[in-house]
Amino acid sequence: MDLLSGGEMLIRALHDEGVDIIFGYPGGAVLHIYDAIFNQDKVEHILVRHEQAATHAADGYARATGKPGVVLVTSGPGATNAITGIATAYMDSIPMVVISGQVESKLIGSDGFQETDMVGISRPVVKHSFMAQDPAEIPMLVKKAFHIATTGRPGPVVIDIPKDVTDPKVKLPYQYPRSVKMRSYSVPAKGHSGQIKKAVEILLAAKRPVIYSGGGVIQGEGSALLTRLTKKLGYPITNTLMGLGAFPGTHKQFLGMLGMHGTYEANMAMHYADVVLGIGARFDDRVTNSDVSKFCPDAKILHIDIDPASISKTVTADVPIVGSVSAVLKEMLELIESSEQKVDKKSLGVWWKQIDQWRERNCLQIPESTGGIIKPQSVIRTLYEVTKGDAYICSDVGQHQMFAAQHYPFDKPRRWINSGGLGTMGFGLPAAMGVQFAFPKATSVCVTGEGSFQMNLQEYATCMQYQLPIKIVCLNNQALGMVKQWQDMQYGGRYSHSTYAESLPDFAKLAEAYGHVGIKIEKMSELKKKMEQAFALKDKLVFVDVLVDPEEHVYPMAIKGGAMKDMVLSKTERT
Amino acid sequence: MRHIISVLLENEPGALSRVVGLFSQRNYNIESLTVAPTEDHSLSRLTLTTVGDDRKIEQITKHLNKLVDVVKLVDLTEGAHVERELMLIKVKASGAQRAEIKRTADIFRGQVVDMTQNTFTIQLAGTSDKLDGFISAIGPASVMEVVRTGVSGISRGEKVLGL
Ligand SMILES: Cc1ncc(C[n+]2csc(CCOP(=O)(O)OP(=O)(O)O)c2C)c(N)n1
Ligand SMILES: [Mg+2]
Numbered sequence: 001m002d003l004l005s006g007g008e009m010l011i012r013a014l015h016d017e018g019v020d021i022i023f024g025y026p027g028g029a030v031l032h033i034y035d036a037i038f039n040q041d042k043v044e045h046i047l048v049r050h051e052q053a054a055t056h057a058a059d060g061y062a063r064a065t066g067k068p069g070v071v072l073v074t075s076g077p078g079a080t081n082a083i084t085g086i087a088t089a090y091m092d093s094i095p096m097v098v099i100s101g102q103v104e105s106k107l108i109g110s111d112g113f114q115e116t117d118m119v120g121i122s123r124p125v126v127k128h129s130f131m132a133q134d135p136a137e138i139p140m141l142v143k144k145a146f147h148i149a150t151t152g153r154p155g156p157v158v159i160d161i162p163k164d165v166t167d168p169k170v171k172l173p174y175q176y177p178r179s180v181k182m183r184s185y186s187v188p189a190k191g192h193s194g195q196i197k198k199a200v201e202i203l204l205a206a207k208r209p210v211i212y213s214g215g216g217v218i219q220g221e222g223s224a225l226l227t228r229l230t231k232k233l234g235y236p237i238t239n240t241l242m243g244l245g246a247f248p249g250t251h252k253q254f255l256g257m258l259g260m261h262g263t264y265e266a267n268m269a270m271h272y273a274d275v276v277l278g279i280g281a282r283f284d285d286r287v288t289n290s291d292v293s294k295f296c297p298d299a300k301i302l303h304i305d306i307d308p309a310s311i312s313k314t315v316t317a318d319v320p321i322v323g324s325v326s327a328v329l330k331e332m333l334e335l336i337e338s339s340e341q342k343v344d345k346k347s348l349g350v351w352w353k354q355i356d357q358w359r360e361r362n363c364l365q366i367p368e369s370t371g372g373i374i375k376p377q378s379v380i381r382t383l384y385e386v387t388k389g390d391a392y393i394c395s396d397v398g399q400h401q402m403f404a405a406q407h408y409p410f411d412k413p414r415r416w417i418n419s420g421g422l423g424t425m426g427f428g429l430p431a432a433m434g435v436q437f438a439f440p441k442a443t444s445v446c447v448t449g450e451g452s453f454q455m456n457l458q459e460y461a462t463c464m465q466y467q468l469p470i471k472i473v474c475l476n477n478q479a480l481g482m483v484k485q486w487q488d489m490q491y492g493g494r495y496s497h498s499t500y501a502e503s504l505p506d507f508a509k510l511a512e513a514y515g516h517v518g519i520k521i522e523k524m525s526e527l528k529k530k531m532e533q534a535f536a537l538k539d540k541l542v543f544v545d546v547l548v549d550p551e552e553h554v555y556p557m558a559i560k561g562g563a564m565k566d567m568v569l570s571k572t573e574r575t
Numbered sequence: 576m577r578h579i580i581s582v583l584l585e586n587e588p589g590a591l592s593r594v595v596g597l598f599s600q601r602n603y604n605i606e607s608l609t610v611a612p613t614e615d616h617s618l619s620r621l622t623l624t625t626v627g628d629d630r631k632i633e634q635i636t637k638h639l640n641k642l643v644d645v646v647k648l649v650d651l652t653e654g655a656h657v658e659r660e661l662m663l664i665k666v667k668a669s670g671a672q673r674a675e676i677k678r679t680a681d682i683f684r685g686q687v688v689d690m691t692q693n694t695f696t697i698q699l700a701g702t703s704d705k706l707d708g709f710i711s712a713i714g715p716a717s718v719m720e721v722v723r724t725g726v727s728g729i730s731r732g733e734k735v736l737g738l
Contacts, residue, residue: 128643309637
């Protein structure tokens with residue numbers, strides 16, 4: 001057995017856990033660990049320029065691969081800078097392990113230099129956390145942290161390690177545990193067979209069914225099964241913002257995204273459905289609209305989720321099924337295939353006719369542009385054409401995010417990467433880095449706004465250091481567009497602190513200052529050509545600054561306090 | 576409705592703060608809370624009382640169960656159970672009052688555990704209602720200090736909350 005220090009054990013344990021890349025930033029409390037990193041070549045460390053970016057990069061890596069993202073930060077400000085990224089991962093149930101340095105054990109509680117109570121500060125936004133007391137514990141803590149982060153409903157786990165615990169002078173025998181068992185932590189595996197049977201009966205008897213699936217299907221590797229089930233039944237399906245790509249976005253059974261900025265047809269179908277099958281989705285307020293009493297008034301709700309606390313939290317489920325989506329979907333498919341009960345084809349035909357009528361409304365039609373002004377929606381459609389629908393799209397937060405979700409159909413899971421639950425501006429670029437590290441040959445795109453981009457643009461330097469050929473497409477409306485839209489709609493157009501056109505940087509030059517390429521697009525006529533040029537620069541990071549119509553709003557938009565059928569459809573129309 | 580939720584918790588640093596944090600984070604209220612190690616020193620037994628409709632209580636128990644430090648829990652109010660709370664109460668007691676207070680304590684099966692010329696300290700165990708009843712029987716004017724442990728409880732019959 002090898003004799004290792006705590007710091008060496010940590011890195012060795014990460015390697016033994018299958019980790020080959022970590023994102024971090026050094027500082028006093030983690031210097032022993034960084035020295036251990038220096039002396040090995042199994043685990044690659046990526047030096048970011050801000051700890052928030054380390055967490056988002058690890059998060060992007062996790063979302064694209066399904067493997068846990070790993071972060072290493074120092075104590076105090078390093079740890080607090082990581083919090084936003086931890087909360088982002090927590091809200092979207094992303095597996096992540098964050099290792100934070102801590103002051104020496106004997107200084108804890110003394111307001112020592114760079115001391116913060118990381119376990120305390122992170123508590124509401126982690127799935128679990130550990131504080132290492134002794135180097136001998138490190139292998140087991142790492143094992144437990146990964147086990148908890150990746151199983152059940154995934155989430156971030158923090159391991160806080162006091163500096164003395166990684167002391168290079170204290171060497172102990174190292175062995176990585178093969179398995180872990182925790183009496184207080186178990187994972188629901190299969191769903192209850194009786195409940196599944198009941199759900200299938202209701203599902204097959206439905207006259208106006210809708211399948212509503214969320215991020216849980218992607219996290220739970222259930223996309224292929226969901227697609228099989230949906231095609232087998234011939235039912236309409238809608239995805240949440242987190243669930244896009246779980247079912248092919250270009251398939252005719254797909255109604256588009258639902259919810260606040262969902263399509264007319266998806267929201268109408270939900271409202272008038274008689275059976276809603278919710279899978280790995282949590283009926284959150286961006287879907288249901290704020291008043292749940294008006295939500296799907298005629299529908300029986302069948303709800304599959306691995307997290308019992310997500311079931312009947314906001315909307316009461318008629319048939320709750322706690323279990324991993326893959327296991328439950330598999331069992332459902334088997335039942336459907338062997339069942340004598342058949343889909344009610346006649347009613348389904350009538351239902352599809354109704355849905356097709358709703359579709360005719362063409363709610364995502366791009367408003368006409370005059371004088372060569374570029375509509376933001378056209379930028380996304382052009383991006384789709386130029387990337388042939390085969391890119392990883394990492395989005396920031398705002399109008400551009402919604403336009404991307406609406407206008408870039410995803411045919412595969414893990415291609416749409418965005419901060420859905422927390423809505424973290426600044427997520428896009430570091431997430432795109434994480435994706436590019438995971439898949440160096442893939443097209444990793446960051447769709448951003450000039451507001452969001454300025455929240456983590458220091459990562460240009462990281463992209464240069466590691467030669468990441470990310471393509472950044474900025475829908476530059478010279479404003480905090482989403483804020484401005486709300487101010488237009490609810491505050492009489494009083495733009496309180498949402499505009500800053502006069503102080504925007506020259507983004508093309510800014511990219512060049514870091515050694516990247518910047519391209520500016522101002523006219524509709526040059527949009528496609530210049531986008532193609534940008535994407536032709538295969539081994540360069542290119543920032544594409546697209547000046548878009550600053551007056552554009554995202555529609556449809558749910559009417560607050562209404563039902564799902566209540567939507568604003570354009571500046572002049574509502575349902 | 577008032578519920579008594581009894582939790583077996585890993586006896587680990589930070590475990591209690593996770594339970595308490597959950598309540599404040601999700602806007603649930605804790606009316607009382609007691610916690611101490613069990614005969615197995617790796618486990619603590621925590622009893623808390625909270626108020627809410629069925630939906631809220633269901634969420635509370637689900638979220639508690641999700642905490643990695645929570646091993647098991649039971650909502651005692653769902654079945655027959657015994658609940659007790661201990662109170663130490665210091666009351667003014669001089670002259671003729673003394674006999675009167677002693678008599679009231681006897682009726683409530685309280686014991687005088689300390690006394691001075693002007694005070695009694697009485698120990699009383701029972702349901703929270705009974706302790707409330709004693710305080711009003713004594714009369715709030717005589718009460719100098721009250722210490723209550725909060726409710727702890729156990730199921731009736733052979734049911735146990737164990738590993
Ligand atoms: C860190 C953070 N701060 C504030 C917000 C609130 N917010 C949501 S969208 C938005 C505007 C985003 O502006 P921009 O990135 O330019 O995107 P646009 O809406 O203009 O497309 C703001 C301020 C947020 N989501 N995240
Ligand atoms: Mg903007």
